[in-house]
Structures are given as C-alpha cells and as structure tokens.
Amino acid sequence: MKIASFNINGIKARIEALTNWLAGADVDVVVLQEIKSVDEGFPREHFSDLGWNVETHGQKGFNGVAILSRLPLEDVSRGLPGDDSDEQARYIEATVVGDQAVRLAGLYLPNGNPVPGPKYDYKLAWMERLRHRAAELLALEMPVVMLGDYNVIPEARDAAKPEKWVDDALFLPQSRAALRAIQWQGWTDAIRIRDPWAQRGPFTFWDYQAGAWNRDDGIRIDHLLLSPQAADLMVETGIDREARAGEKPSDHVPVWVRLAA
DNA sequence: ATGGTCGAGGTTCGA
Numbered sequence: 001m002k003i004a005s006f007n008i009n010g011i012k013a014r015i016e017a018l019t020n021w022l023a024g025a026d027v028d029v030v031v032l033q034e035i036k037s038v039d040e041g042f043p044r045e046h047f048s049d050l051g052w053n054v055e056t057h058g059q060k061g062f063n064g065v066a067i068l069s070r071l072p073l074e075d076v077s078r079g080l081p082g083d084d085s086d087e088q089a090r091y092i093e094a095t096v097v098g099d100q101a102v103r104l105a106g107l108y109l110p111n112g113n114p115v116p117g118p119k120y121d122y123k124l125a126w127m128e129r130l131r132h133r134a135a136e137l138l139a140l141e142m143p144v145v146m147l148g149d150y151n152v153i154p155e156a157r158d159a160a161k162p163e164k165w166v167d168d169a170l171f172l173p174q175s176r177a178a179l180r181a182i183q184w185q186g187w188t189d190a191i192r193i194r195d196p197w198a199q200r201g202p203f204t205f206w207d208y209q210a211g212a213w214n215r216d217d218g219i220r221i222d223h224l225l226l227s228p229q230a231a232d233l234m235v236e237t238g239i240d241r242e243a244r245a246g247e248k249p250s251d252h253v254p255v256w257v258r259l260a261a
Numbered sequence: 262a263t264g265g266t267c268g269a270g271g272t273t274c275g276a
Contacts, residue, residue, distance in 0.1 A: 009276085010268045034276090036269060061269055062276090111276060119275095151276095207276090208266035251267075251276085 001071070001098040001261045002026060004240075005106065005147040005222055007033040007205075007252035011066075014250055015043055019050070021243055027256060028070050029096050031106030033149045035064035042066065059089040065106050065148070072097045080107070082129035090126070100143060100261040102230065105133070107148035112169030120169050123151070127178040134182050134225075143230035143261055146187065149252065150223045152179045154189070157200050158220035170221060187225035190237045190257045202239055205252045213244055222255045233259040 004027045008014040011032070022030070035042060039058045047054050047068055057078040058064035067073060073094040080091035090108040095101050107130065112123030137144045153171045156162040165171035183189060191202065203218025212218065226234060236258040243253040 013268060034268090062274085113276080210263090210265055212266095 001028050001096065001102060002256055002258045003028065003096075003102070003104065003145055003147070003224075004030040004254045004256035005033070005149070005224065006030055006254040007108070007149040007222060007250060009034050009036070009250040009252065011035040011037050011042055013248065015046065017243070017246060017248055017250065019046075020246070021240070021254065022050070022052075022068070025240065025254065025256075028098065029104065030068050030254070031092070031104060031147055032066040032068065033064075033106070033108035035066050036062060037064055055092065055094060057089045057092045059087070063108060064089045065092045065108050067092060067094055067104065067106055069094075069096055074101075080126065080129050081133055083125070098261050100233070102259065102261055103137060103140060103142060103144040105137065105144070105146040107146065107150070109149060109151045111151050112175065115167065115169045115172060123169060124174060124178060127175075127182070131178070131182050131185075134187070135185055138185055138187075138227055140227075141229060142227070143233055143259065144227035145230050145257065145259075146225040147223065147255070149221060150179065151221055152176060153219050153221055154179060154192075154223075157198065158203075160200065160203065160215075160217045160219070165219070170219070183225065186228055188228070188231040188234070190224040190226055190234060191220070191239065191255055194237055202241075204239060204255055206244055208251055222252055224255055224257050226257065230259060233261050235260050
C-alpha cells in the first residue's frame with residue numbers, strides 16, 4: 001500500500017497537476033491539504049470517474065483537507081478532537097483496507113505566523129490537541145500513518161537557510177518541542193530515516209517568492225509519522241521533488257511511504 | 262543586500 005501526502009494549494013488551480021501526478025505516482029491513497037474549497041466545490045466526480053474514492057473536509061476560501069483512495073475507506077471522521085468551537089477544516093481520519101487495515105490521519109497544522117499573537121497561540125493549542133489524539137492512535141496498536149503539512153521545521157538541517165527561520169512560527173523552539181513531544185511518543189519520521197545522518201535536507205516546500213525553487217532554498221515541513229506497527233511494514237519512502245518543476249506547481253511536493261500492507 | 266508569488270474571492274488576506 002503506497003500512501004502519500006500532498007499540499008496542493010487550491011484544488012481548482014491544481015486539478016490538472018494533481019491528475020497528472022496521480023496518473024504516474026502509483027499511489028493507493030493520498031491525503032490532500034489546502035484544498036481551499038467547500039465540500040460541494042470539490043471536483044468529486046472528476047476523481048471518482050478516474051476510480052478514486054473521495055472524502056473531503058472543506059471550508060470556504062482557506063484550509064480544507066481530503067482523501068483520495070483506490071482502496072475502500074472506512075470509519076471516516078472529520079475534525080481534530082479536543083475543541084468543539086474550532087471551525088477550521090484541518091484534519092480527517094479514515095481506515096484504508098488493503099491486505100491489512102491502516103488508519104490514516106491527514107492533517108494541515110496551523111502556520112502560526114505572525115508571532116506572537118492569536119495565530120501562534122492557536123497553533124500551539126492545536127498541537128497539544130494533536131498530541132492527545134496521537135496517543136489515542138498509538139493505543140490502537142495497529143498500523144497508523146499520521147501525515148500531512150505539519151508547518152514545523154524539525155531541525156536546522158531541515159532548512160536550506162535555517163537563519164532565515166529563527167523568528168518564524170515554523171521553526172521557533174516551542175513549535176519544534178511540540179512536534180518532538182508527539183514524535184517521542186513512539187512515532188517514526190519516515191522521510192528522515194531514509195538518510196538519518198544527512199547534514200542538509202531533503203526538502204518538501206519551496207516558496208513561490210524570490211526564486212526559492214531555483215536556488216533550492218527549501219524546507220522540510222511535510223511529514224509522515226508511523227506508529228510502530230506501521231513502521232514494521234515500511235518498505236520504501238520518498239519525495240516526488242520533480243513535481244515542483246512541473247507546470248503550475250504547488251509550492252509543496254508529495255511525500256510518500258509504501259507499506260507491506 | 263535586495264526583491265518579492267501565488268490562490269481564492271471579491272478589491273484583501275493567508276501563506
């Protein structure tokens with residue numbers, strides 16, 4: 001089972017690039033972030049006609065997450081538990097049924113800028129809620145993949161120019177500590193363990209501004225965290241970097257893991 | 262050191 005995450009930065013603007021990537025990526029399931037669409041505005045038929053099961057959790061204008069799957073999806077739930085007043089569409093869970101059942105949590109973690117301010121407070125509170133949910137998912141003792149745009153640069157080596165990010169919500173010590181608190185519950189960072197001692201990179205996001213892609217001025221903020229039962233099934237993982245060089249690209253590229261499931 | 266791009270929705274905000 002090949003599982004991917006892709007922040008597409010607008011489904012209407014990215015329908016062609018996403019469709020082309022899906023045709024060549026050989027993925028079974030992909031979680032999407034920043035669909036920037038209400039559920040009724042998502043081109044559901046376009047993807048269902050191509051053989052994808054579609055589950056969305058959208059809102060008007062901003063945010064929004066979705067799952068496309070060639071395999072059956074069960075027990076879909078929308079929204080991150082822990083705050084009934086939170087109306088931002090940033091989280092969706094589903095169980096994918098292959099040879100084994102795999103629980104997926106697709107997430108779009110708040111950006112948090114500017115700092116300080118209510119947006120950063122919301123980011124840290126959201127991460128605390130995610131930590132609680134992550135502990136519940138680990139307690140299932142089943143293969144779980146928690147993946148998406150975490151909007152956190154874990155370490156200095158995850159940025160081409162870390163000095164640019166020192167005052168940014170994506171790299172502040174509190175943000176990184178909150179991510180570590182989740183990881184240290186027992187999650188495996190699938191992309192990092194490909195090359196544990198890398199001194200720089202790999203990256204998953206390059207800003208549209210100032211020629212960041214051409215300078216390879218990237219950061220790693222899209223992550224795949226695997227429960228121990230999922231990590232035991234991991235056979236391959238990767239980043240589809242070439243997607244950033246295509247026509248009308250997103251500013252993020254897909255990240256993926258293949259499980260023997 | 263400097264300059265500066267997208268998307269969505271509606272003339273501005275979020276990233």
